[in-house]
Amino acid sequence: MQITPSILNADFANLAGEIARIPSADWVHVDVMDNHFVPNLTFGPTMVEALSKATDVPLDAHLMIADADRHAPAYAEAGAGSVTFHVEAAAAPVRLAREIRKQGARASMALKPATPIEPYEDLLAELDMVLIMTVEPGFGGQKFLDLCLPKIRRARALMHKHGLETWLQVDGGVSLETIERCAEAGADVFVAGSAVYSADDPDAMVSALRASAASASTLP
Ligand code: DX5
Ligand code: ZN
Numbered sequence: 001m002q003i004t005p006s007i008l009n010a011d012f013a014n015l016a017g018e019i020a021r022i023p024s025a026d027w028v029h030v031d032v033m034d035n036h037f038v039p040n041l042t043f044g045p046t047m048v049e050a051l052s053k054a055t056d057v058p059l060d061a062h063l064m065i066a067d068a069d070r071h072a073p074a075y076a077e078a079g080a081g082s083v084t085f086h087v088e089a090a091a092a093p094v095r096l097a098r099e100i101r102k103q104g105a106r107a108s109m110a111l112k113p114a115t116p117i118e119p120y121e122d123l124l125a126e127l128d129m130v131l132i133m134t135v136e137p138g139f140g141g142q143k144f145l146d147l148c149l150p151k152i153r154r155a156r157a158l159m160h161k162h163g164l165e166t167w168l169q170v171d172g173g174v175s176l177e178t179i180e181r182c183a184e185a186g187a188d189v190f191v192a193g194s195a196v197y198s199a200d201d202p203d204a205m206v207s208a209l210r211a212s213a214a215s216a217s218t219l220p
Pocket of ligand 2: 006029030031062171191
């Protein structure tokens with residue numbers, strides 16, 4: 001069970017300091033937004049490069065950007081350990097996943113709440129992780145969408161069917177109140193933004209979330 005706090009709701013004027021508050025995080029989740037794919041604007045590859053130099057915790061870049069085929073590889077080059085593109089924004093997801101892996105990063109593909117997993121069954125072996133969004137992407141602090149839980153279950157079943165140990169990440173509205181449902185459905189990597197950064201002790205919240213996920217997980 002891995003916890004990857006999102007810095008989207010952290011203090012942007014002090015990101016290195018904010019990351020230093022979560023030393024036990026498995027990854028730092030960096031939400032890249034371009035004002036096209038989602039109605040919000042955040043970081044680019046230069047920021048990812050600067051952050052990767054500022055911490056030993058590996059970066060999990062979540063690209064909510066149009067034309068992922070063209071822009072995603074730069075985030076692997078910038079030092080992200082994992083690069084997630086949205087399938088809705090990729091023209092050639094297989095080529096893109098291979099390119100990200102070639103750059104030395106883990107390749108991951110994200111699905112918005114209304115995007116089904118079934119059309120991508122044959123692509124799963126090309127991916128290190130699948131991200132199932134549990135809110136519409138664009139903003140932190142939104143309410144968890146329970147309607148995404150059956151898709152998490154179906155995605156995990158497809159991975160089992162093909163004998164894959166692909167990581168299954170959930171992102172959006174994950175908190176102590178909702179993480180058990182996600183873990184029970186088969187998720188094993190959990191993004192949490194506001195739950196971590198609104199806590200008095202963010203690092204203690206990371207541990208609490210991990211323990212809660214572990215207790216509910218049905219994975220071997
Ligand atoms: C939403 C982002 C999420 C967001 C999560 O588009 O992808 O990573 O920061 O924030 P919370 O946990 O507050 O929903
Ligand atoms: Zn995200």
